[in-house]
Amino acid sequence: MNRYRETYAEINLKHLYHNLKSIQKIVHPKTVIPVVKADAYGHGAVEVVRYLIDKGIDYFAVSLLEEALELRRVYPNIELLCMGIIENEGLLIASENNITVTMSNFNQLQNCPKLSKTLKIHLKVDTGMNRLGFKSDHDIKEVIDEIQKNEKFFLEGIFTHFSTADENISYYKKQLNRFDDIFTNLNFKFKMIHVSNSSSQIQFEKDLPWTTHTRLGISLYGLTYIDHIKFLKNTFTLKTKISQLNRLTAGEFVGYGASYESSGQEIIAVLPIGYADGFIRKNTGGFVEINHKRYPIVGRICMDMTFVKVDESVQLHDEVILFGGLISIDEVADRLDTINYEVICQISKRVPRIYKK
Numbered sequence: 185m186n187r188y189r190e191t192y193a194e195i196n197l198k199h200l201y202h203n204l205k206s207i208q209k210i211v212h213p214k215t216v217i218p219v220v221k222a223d224a225y226g227h228g229a230v231e232v233v234r235y236l237i238d239k240g241i242d243y244f245a246v247s248l249l250e251e252a253l254e255l256r257r258v259y260p261n262i263e264l265l266c267m268g269i270i271e272n273e274g275l276l277i278a279s280e281n282n283i284t285v286t287m288s289n290f291n292q293l294q295n296c297p298k299l300s301k302t303l304k305i306h307l308k309v310d311t312g313m314n315r316l317g318f319k320s321d322h323d324i325k326e327v328i329d330e331i332q333k334n335e336k337f338f339l340e341g342i343f344t345h346f347s348t349a350d351e352n353i354s355y356y357k358k359q360l361n362r363f364d365d366i367f368t369n370l371n372f373k374f375k376m377i378h379v380s381n382s383s384s385q386i387q388f389e390k391d392l393p394w395t396t397h398t399r400l401g402i403s404l405y406g407l408t409y410i411d412h413i414k415f416l417k418n419t420f421t422l423k424t425k426i427s428q429l430n431r432l433t434a435g436e437f438v439g440y441g442a443s444y445e446s447s448g449q450e451i452i453a454v455l456p457i458g459y460a461d462g463f464i465r466k467n468t469g470g471f472v473e474i475n476h477k478r479y480p481i482v483g484r485i486c487m488d489m490t491f492v493k494v495d496e497s498v499q500l501h502d503e504v505i506l507f508g509g510l511i512s513i514d515e516v517a518d519r520l521d522t523i524n525y526e527v528i529c530q531i532s533k534r535v536p537r538i539y540k541k
């Protein structure tokens with residue numbers, strides 16, 4: 185699609201690969217599975233996967249069957265694990281498209297239609313998050329027996345998910361011990377065993393000799409909540425250019441609701457980005473970067489436009505970095521009282537992703 189507006193997200197694929205390689209080194213000899221759900225955390229799954237396939241990666245994880253099918257249409261030969269719930273006809277579609285599913289409850293199993301192709305299954309164990317998965321020893325044994333009765337099922341993997349690996353280590357250990365308990369009492373040899381997300385693999389994977397893979401989401405995209413980790417590189421920079429400069433005298437008002445009043449001679453830059461782009465209204469009061477300096481966002485953010493108070497050094501069409509430069513994604517997350525995951529995922533499809541290789 186042609187672009188007539190200078191607003192875009194610059195995706196740095198080199199940095200993304202740097203992050204992957206650095207973490208792959210930490211978890212060696214296990215294999216990192218890149219998590220590319222939610223359009224690769226807003227980076228664009230088709231392009232991210234294309235780049236990683238070129239680097240020799242052939243196994244990816246998503247959440248939805250729709251996400252897996254989008255990738256399958258473009259990449260017939262990669263392995264795809266869906267980590268969310270797939271039921272009924274979805275299981276048939278998954279088997280026909282060689283998409284690996286997560287088995288989390290008996291309902292999925294009982295309502296699985298007749299399959300003509302093999303369905304690869306990873307068993308989800310709930311070790312304390314109380315989201316998805318089988319919880320009791322009894323249920324886990326029973327589901328394994330049930331799966332083995334169906335010749336179209338291939339039980340390839342087992343996994344769990346940690347709810348506190350980046351904040352509460354004692355709860356992480358509790359979950360880990362529970363998984364260890366279950367796993368050692370099972371009389372089944374799994375080809376793939378994976379438990380870690382970004383935070384846990386960076387910190388603890390070396391202590392887990394029995395896993396084969398890890399699932400890497402947020403730190404693939406350069407973000408972490410572990411303070412001392414400094415090797416990750418930013419992959420998502422939100423940019424635009426100034427569309428108009430307005431000179432105000434004292435007592436003039438800016439934008440909807442006339443919520444910002446100029447206190448003297450002021451210059452207001454209008455940026456072509458707004459809440460329909462995922463740059464939500466709560467960003468008012470934060471900052472943007474122009475020519476390596478920080479400038480405040482003022483007035484109410486509109487659907488398509490944002491106001492910034494600038495100075496004489498700023499020119500029409502100057503580049504503006506909303507985040508990913510001087511202003512980090514973590515700073516925006518703090519500003520919005522949320523987590524870095526949400527900052528990148530919420531930038532909408534209206535913002536084109538431009539790839540830097």
Ligand SMILES: Cc1ncc(COP(=O)(O)O)c(C=O)c1O
Pocket residue numbers: 219267345380381382383399400401402403
């Ligand atoms: C089941 C599962 N595994 C792995 C991940 C990746 O986690 P992170 O982005 O913290 O690495 C997620 C993300 O939410 C997930 O739901």
